[in-house]
Amino acid sequence: MSSNEKIEPMQMWREWFVKSEKAWSQALTDMMGDERFSQGMGKYMQEALHSHRMFSEAMSQYLANLNLPSRSDVLDLGDRLGQIEDTLAALQVELRDQRKLFVNAKFDADAVSANTDPRPARTKQPPSKA
Amino acid sequence: MAAKMAKKTSSETDEILAKSVDSRIKKIVERALARNILGLTLQEANLDIEVGPTPKELVYTRDSLRLYHYRPMVDEIYRIPLMIVMSPVARGYILDLAKGQSLIEYLLLQGYDVYLMDWVPPRREHSHLGMRDFALDLIDESIASVQGNSGETDVTVIGYCMGGLLAAMNAAVHHDGPIKNLVCFATPVNSNGMALYKKWADSESFDIDLIVDELGIIPGDMIGASIQALRPLQKQANQMQLLNNAQNDTFVKASMRFDRWAAEQLPIPGELARGMFRDFLRDNKLVKNEYMLGDQRVVLGNIQIPFLHVAAEYDHIVPTAASSDLVKMVGSEDKQEIVVRGGHVSLVAGGNAVYRLWPQLDQWLGLRSV
Numbered sequence: 001m002s003s004n005e006k007i008e009p010m011q012m013w014r015e016w017f018v019k020s021e022k023a024w025s026q027a028l029t030d031m032m033g034d035e036r037f038s039q040g041m042g043k044y045m046q047e048a049l050h051s052h053r054m055f056s057e058a059m060s061q062y063l064a065n066l067n068l069p070s071r072s073d074v075l076d077l078g079d080r081l082g083q084i085e086d087t088l089a090a091l092q093v094e095l096r097d098q099r100k101l102f103v104n105a106k107f108d109a110d111a112v113s114a115n116t117d118p119r120p121a122r123t124k125q126p127p128s129k130a
Numbered sequence: 131m132a133a134k135m136a137k138k139t140s141s142e143t144d145e146i147l148a149k150s151v152d153s154r155i156k157k158i159v160e161r162a163l164a165r166n167i168l169g170l171t172l173q174e175a176n177l178d179i180e181v182g183p184t185p186k187e188l189v190y191t192r193d194s195l196r197l198y199h200y201r202p203m204v205d206e207i208y209r210i211p212l213m214i215v216m217s218p219v220a221r222g223y224i225l226d227l228a229k230g231q232s233l234i235e236y237l238l239l240q241g242y243d244v245y246l247m248d249w250v251p252p253r254r255e256h257s258h259l260g261m262r263d264f265a266l267d268l269i270d271e272s273i274a275s276v277q278g279n280s281g282e283t284d285v286t287v288i289g290y291c292m293g294g295l296l297a298a299m300n301a302a303v304h305h306d307g308p309i310k311n312l313v314c315f316a317t318p319v320n321s322n323g324m325a326l327y328k329k330w331a332d333s334e335s336f337d338i339d340l341i342v343d344e345l346g347i348i349p350g351d352m353i354g355a356s357i358q359a360l361r362p363l364q365k366q367a368n369q370m371q372l373l374n375n376a377q378n379d380t381f382v383k384a385s386m387r388f389d390r391w392a393a394e395q396l397p398i399p400g401e402l403a404r405g406m407f408r409d410f411l412r413d414n415k416l417v418k419n420e421y422m423l424g425d426q427r428v429v430l431g432n433i434q435i436p437f438l439h440v441a442a443e444y445d446h447i448v449p450t451a452a453s454s455d456l457v458k459m460v461g462s463e464d465k466q467e468i469v470v471r472g473g474h475v476s477l478v479a480g481g482n483a484v485y486r487l488w489p490q491l492d493q494w495l496g497l498r499s500v
Contacts, residue, residue: 042335
């Protein structure tokens, strides 16, 4: 590869950006730490939340008139699915626990232990003590 | 005649220059195209890039908590199991990003029995869960599950970032409890060290109650934006670094895993956010020993168990100014702080952590896990 091929202005610019990013970021962060910025952000958040609520209420009414689900309905559905997933996860844990009890009770142990991973011994010592 | 010669030479020079510029532009365009085509290929191939490859099983679940047990990788393990408390705002797979780039895999290979308190996005019905639920109830229940699953009464707890804060609070309240050793990674205790967040929290115009009451669950995007505000151009710089290393498959894959993790900030329950904002950030109650979890006061000096704090020198999310008081406040005689070069995430997932930090962690834990 000749020396000409190594020169790439965009790459040089990107390298410069990466190197100077911390300083630029710090300058922006300092600006965000200014009280006026905090006030502006607080005001913006308040306005955004109020308008979000007003828009959501109006939109859900509109969607109801069209016989369509609103975001809230979709979230409700998501919550229901989440509850079902939680129940399944809890059942999975419960089943595994029952299976372990079953194995520990040595009930038909030969058949079951073939499918059960044996636990390693808890006897390891740190290298300096071993 | 001389003028004619000069004109001819000048036009030849122009021609050579034009060819040189043409060829330069052509090369730049070809290289840019090759890079973009490669980038697109990798992007497409890795959209579902695998993370969290270490085999594990779910042992306990409640609300947004998922407690996993990782399958041991060696025949002989240390007596005391390890339970890692992940930060509720981040996905736990950062600790198990890929084979060979996984703190959990490393610990398993060194002979530890590893459990992870991981989190899934909370639902609206979880919006009432606050600091007490996370720091006491959920950690207590997880420890009980680890005890039941492992058959051991002692447990070593490792907390990362906000997970460290929760673990330290638990250990301070239950100072005669089952936690045998405590390790905290980049754990904030003094909000004066978190300059930007502290300024926002102190500002009267920032109404956390309105946000919590209106939203119930604080969206992950909002958490992500507040973290990005600490270093606004880092994402762009990472993208440029990615372009500069587009020919390096390993770099690109690692970068895409990090990007995926960073983009998947978890939402948190409103009450938890309110507690963090008011009591921790604004009033800085932890360093004043005024933090209350229900009717129980959190006094970090009550922690008497062996304690290790690991901080990163260039951590911009939890600067050392916010975390260095932890080791000073903890009451243990056996306590230590390790400060390593690197950033917030490189502590647990950086390429160099496996050579620099993790062996020190193993050495510290090994002596205290028998």
